[in-house]
Each structure stands twice: as structure tokens, then as C-alpha cells.
Amino acid sequence: MPFRLHMAVAALSALILVGAPVRANELLWGDTPMTFGAGVVHPDLMVHWEDDDQFIHGRNVVPLPVELRQSRSMTMLAVQWAPKPSLNIGVEVPYATMRMVMKDQDFAHHGALSGVGDVTVLVKSRVAQRISGVWKTMQAVTGGIKLPTAARGRYMSDEMPVAPSQRPGSRQLGVVLGYAASYNRLQDMAVFSTRYTKDVTGSERMGDQWTMDASYGRWLQRADQPEQLGICLLAGPHWERAGRDRWFGVRDPSTEHTLLGAQATLLVTKGQGTFRIGAMLPFRRNYPGYQMTSRLQVRAGAAMLF
Numbered sequence: 382m383p384f385r386l387h388m389a390v391a392a393l394s395a396l397i398l399v400g401a402p403v404r405a406n407e408l409l410w411g412d413t414p415m416t417f418g419a420g421v422v423h424p425d426l427m428v429h430w431e432d433d434d435q436f437i438h439g440r441n442v443v444p445l446p447v448e449l450r451q452s453r454s455m456t457m458l459a460v461q462w463a464p465k466p467s468l469n470i471g472v473e474v475p476y477a478t479m480r481m482v483m484k485d486q487d488f489a490h491h492g493a494l495s496g497v498g499d500v501t502v503l504v505k506s507r508v509a510q511r512i513s514g515v516w517k518t519m520q521a522v523t524g525g526i527k528l529p530t531a532a533r534g535r536y537m538s539d540e541m542p543v544a545p546s547q548r549p550g551s552r553q554l555g556v557v558l559g560y561a562a563s564y565n566r567l568q569d570m571a572v573f574s575t576r577y578t579k580d581v582t583g584s585e586r587m588g589d590q591w592t593m594d595a596s597y598g599r600w601l602q603r604a605d606q607p608e609q610l611g612i613c614l615l616a617g618p619h620w621e622r623a624g625r626d627r628w629f630g631v632r633d634p635s636t637e638h639t640l641l642g643a644q645a646t647l648l649v650t651k652g653q654g655t656f657r658i659g660a661m662l663p664f665r666r667n668y669p670g671y672q673m674t675s676r677l678q679v680r681a682g683a684a685m686l687f
Contacts, residue, residue: 385494391443395621401625407655407682407684408426408594408615408646408657409644409646409680409682410619410644410661411561411573411574411576411593411594411596412559412561412574412576412596412679413561413574414505414507414519414561414562414563414574415519415563416463416466416467416507416521417461417463417469418434418463418466418642419463419464419465419466420463420584420685421463422460422685422686422687423463423464423571424460424684424685424687425458425459425682425684426456426457426459426683426684427459427522427680427681427682428454428457428680428682429455429456429457429678429679430453430454430679431452431453431454431678431679432451433450433451433673433674434451434673434675434676435674436449436674437666437668437673437674438670438672439640439667439669440665441670442654447484448483449481449673450482451476451479451480451482453478453479453480454477454493455475455476455498456476456641457473457476458474458621459472459473459474460472461505467506467507468505468506468507469504469505470502470504471502471503471505472500472501472502472503472506472610473503473509474497474498475499475549476495476549477495477496477497477498477548477549477550478493478494478594479493479494479537479543480550481537483601491563492537494532494534494536494548494549495549495551495640497530497531497550497592498530498531498548499527499528499530499531499551499553500527501521501526501528502525503524503525503557504523504525505521505522505525505557505559506522507519508521508522514632515566515567516535516564516566517565518562518563518564519562519563519565520562521560521562521573522558522559522560523559523560523561524558525557526554526555526557527553527554527555527556528554528686529550529551529552529554530550531548531549531551531552532553534548534549535548535628540667542629543577544587544628544633544636545580546626546629546630546636547636548658551583551650552583553580553581553582553583553585554581554583555578555579555581556578556579557576557577558665559574559577560575561575562574566618567603568599568603569597569598569600570597570615571596571597571598572595572596572615573594574593575591575592575593576591576592577589578590578591584624584627584633585627586626586627586628587623587636588623588624588632589622589623589624589671590621590622591621591623592620592621593621594617594618594620595617595618596616596644596646597615598613598614598646598648599614600612600613601613601614602668604650604651605652606678607652608651608652609651610651611645611649611651612647615645615648616640616645618644619643619644619645619661620639620640620641621638621640622640623638624637625637634651634670635657635668635670635671635672636670636672637668637669638666638667638668638672639667640665640666641663641664641666642661642662642663642664642665643661643664644659644660644661644662644678645659645660646658647659653685653686653687654684654685655684655685656679656681657681657682658679659679659681660678660680661677661678661680662676663675663676663678
């Protein structure tokens with residue numbers, strides 16, 4: 382899927398905003414403990430862009446004798462269904478594209494890799510809920526299985542090898558564990574979540590992936606009726622840790638990293654639709670090996686309730 386098509390998908394997804402009472406069921410970084418009423422179907426489309434223009438070792442940017450640039454994009458379709466109000470069953474289907482350009486004087490070297498990633502089946506259970514006159518708290522746990530459904534391919538179109546974590550999917554069976562908690566009032570909210578993913582099969586597997594996110598959100602415009610427009614601004618820290626991939630018989634240090642950044646999201650609700658767009662700015666990074674990385678991550682998403 383060309384990068385321009387990813388952008389078109391994000392633009393078209395905004396068209397599903399047809400009208401939702403004030404809520405924040407979906408975030409761009411992290412998760413919420415929100416579950417839905419029995420029988421509700423909840424599709425969600427999210428697009429993620431990164432333009433890697435920095436080569437980093439440790440915490441330092443390393444100059445290169447050639448111009449090297451890499452762009453990455455991912456489109457994620459997630460669908461959740463609620464068999465009962467405290468339980469959601471969902472599936473996530475990613476499609477990823479990576480392109481690389483290396484220029485040395487008059488010579489330009491191009492490479493690309495794209496395809497469907499590993500499908501993940503998830504179950505979210507709300508384990509606690511307390512409601513008072515002015516606030517509500519919720520907690521939920523998530524468990525899931527990552528299926529080895531990704532398109533085959535260890536190499537880009539130029540025959541350059543690609544590590545398992547940088548492919549559309551690692552094509553290995555994996556497990557997913559998560560937790561989310563929230564504190565909600567009429568005018569604002571606070572949300573925390575964490576998610577851990579681990580490949581459990583195969584001689585070539587991606588390193589363990591662990592993320593934590595916290596967000597504070599305030600309604601700039603609150604919708605008291607379903608047909609009214611609601612606008613919420615959320616911001617907070619994002620932390621992620623990636624372990625070393627196993628491939629070619631070694632644990633590759635160039636795939637390990639730790640990142641701390643600040644993210645912000647603008648969320649708009651109307652009727653049964655939600656649209657959000659946001660950015661994450663990394664301000665502390667550590668790469669034991671050498672990696673291409675970006676100065677900014679941009680994400681957008683749209684969702685509906687049926």
C-alpha cells in the first residue's frame with residue numbers, strides 16, 4: 382500500500398463522523414478500560430506515520446557519509462464486539478509499509494517492504510468500576526494472542542535484510558497482556574495503560590515490546606446530547622521499551638531501544654463517531670546499537686459504534 386494511500390485512508394476515515402455523546406473510548410497512544418453495552422460492534426481505523434531521518438547510537442545522533450532516509454507507515458483496523466457490558470472481544474489487523482532511500486553523490490538506492498502484519502485477537506474484561514455523583518473510576522485487564530499471519534519476507538525489494546520487529550509482522554505466535562485504569566469527571570479525565578507483547582515461538586522472533594502511557598484530558602466543548610459536537614484535548618507521557626530481536630542466530634542490539642516522549646491528541650466526537658489526531662515527540666532515547674529513528678510520530682484515527 383503506497384504511503385499516499387495511507388494518507389488517503391486517514392482522510393476518508395474522518396468522514397465516518399456522523400454523530401456521540403461525550404466519551405473517549407479510543408486513544409492514539411495507550412488504551413482505556415472502557416467496555417461497551419451488550420451487542421455493540423465497534424470498528425476503529427488508525428494510521429501511524431514516521432519519517433526516519435536520524436541515525437542514532439546510544440543517545441547521540443551519528444553523522445553518515447551518505448544521505449539515508451526511511452519512512453514507515455501503518456494502518457490498523459480494529460473491531461471490537463461486546464457479548465456483555467463488562468467484556469469486549471476484538472481483533473486487530475495491521476498493514477505496514479517501509480521505504481528507504483540512500484543517496485551517495487549521483488547514485489540513489491531504493492528499497493521497500495509492505496504487507497499485512499500479524500493479526501491479534503484480544504479479550505478485555507472490566508474488573509472494577511466505582512461511580513459517585515461527580516466521578517467514575519474503571520479498571521480493565523486485556524489478554525490476547527498474536528497470530529503468525531504476516532506476509533512472508535525477510536528482505537526489502539533491494540534484498541536488504543529486515544529485522545523481525547521492523548517487518549510488517551514477525552510471523553510468530555505471541556501473547557499480549559494489558560492493563561488500563563481511568564478517572565472520569567464531567568469536565569476532564571485521567572487515563573493510564575500498559576501493554577506487553579512477547580513472541581513465544583520460532584528461531585527468528587522480535588524482542589519483547591512494552592509500552593506505558595498516561596494522559597490527562599479536558600473537554601474544551603462538552604456534548605450533552607448525541608447530536609452535539611464534543612472536543613477534548615489529551616496530553617501526557619509515552620514510554621516504550623523494545624528488546625533485542627533474535628535472527629541470524631544472534632540477539633541483535635540494533636533492534637533494542639528505550640524511548641520516553643510527550644504525546645498530545647485532539648479528540649472530536651459527534652453522534653456515534655469519534656475522530657482523533659495527535660503527535661508524539663521523543664525527548665529521551667537510548668539505542669545500544671545503531672538505528673534509524675524519527676523526530677516525530679503522527680497518528681490519526683476514526684471509530685464508530687453500532
